């Protein structure tokens with residue numbers, strides 16, 4: 248019943264209007280579909296999204312080797328993912344493409360879940376899959392995701408109540424409130440949205456942080472919900488020649504650590520992602536010593552969902568939270584290993600969308616299945632609300648409503 252009968256790959260649009268890959272897997276009585284997202288501020292150590300020659304080349308490469316998968320049991324995820332590694336034959340998916348690998352890997356798992364009549368999160372996590380990660384939503388930003396915005400890539404709202412529904416709505420209200428503040432401040436300028444549908448405005452980083460911190464406080468007070476501000480610096484994007492290049496200043500690595508520490512302490516920032524360059528494990532460790540007791544220090548580009556790199560972080564005490572992006576590593580098995588390894592070593596986890604997205608909701612299900620603490624998947628926007636609304640549905644299901 249769970250044996251794979253067919254696999255279909257196609258090119259579809261992502262939220263930036265670029266091509267991405269969607270995969271359908273059929274068993275005798277089940278079906279699963281998954282699509283890959285696309286990063287823009289990608290980590291140097293991520294697997295290759297596509298082989299040289301692009302998406303078409305990767306699809307062709309898979310089709311020539313698809314017979315290996317026909318007849319395999321879709322419930323044997325480790326075997327499926329081992330086969331993906333085997334047909335690729337490299338350690339960075341540079342022949343098949345990590346995006347094609349992850350879409351196949353997830354579509355197989357979804358087909359298995361569907362064949363067994365289970366919701367995806369329950370198939371993956373079993374009876375104890377009952378906690379919804381807290382949503383962390385991008386409300387104002389810049390970096391590589393927006394021309395003319397802040398240097399810091401993302402300024403986010405983290406609603407922390409026990410209700411996923413209230414949290415999702417609270418983050419959307421913070422987004423709205425930030426928009427109102429920007430319109431008041433820039434009455435004669437058109438204000439836009441970046442790749443993740445966060446606002447973009449011509450402000451320096453501190454001005455923008457102040458707008459977000461105020462919006463978070465006001466919405467929190469109005470609705471009686473605990474909401475905290477968070478930042479994703481994506482610092483590798485503006486680290487050049489040993490220095491951090493902001494719009495209005497250039498900082499040495501030591502000054503960057505002081506700057507992040509000051510911001511966290513002065514503005515009550517509860518989570519900082521990629522505050523330093525992706526190779527600076529020692530800097531991450533120093534910053535974690537200084538602020539790790541009051542804030543989540545998250546590694547994205549530095550860890551790239553890769554157990555080998557997370558292990559270096561654990562050994563050095565770098566960061567206290569791991570960002571989980573399935574397409575950074577290319578298979579569901581490797582993603583789950585990264586989550587488990589992080590948790591076993593006392594790190595928190597945050598599963599994440601990419602700046603280029605589809606309406607695929609797999610990250611929500613993985614987050615619920617494995618007790619991931621946070622999920623970063625925007626505050627508004629079609630491809631973002633696809634995931635946020637899925638959280639609301641799963642919460643209802645878990646409560647038996």
Ligand SMILES: C=C(OP(=O)(O)O)C(=O)O
Pocket residue numbers: 285286287288289290400479481547599600601602603
């Ligand atoms: C979501 C992010 O951006 P991208 O997908 O462009 O890497 C991020 O840096 O956390």
Ligand SMILES: [Mg+2]
Pocket residue numbers: 479481520521547548
């Ligand atoms: Mg990031």
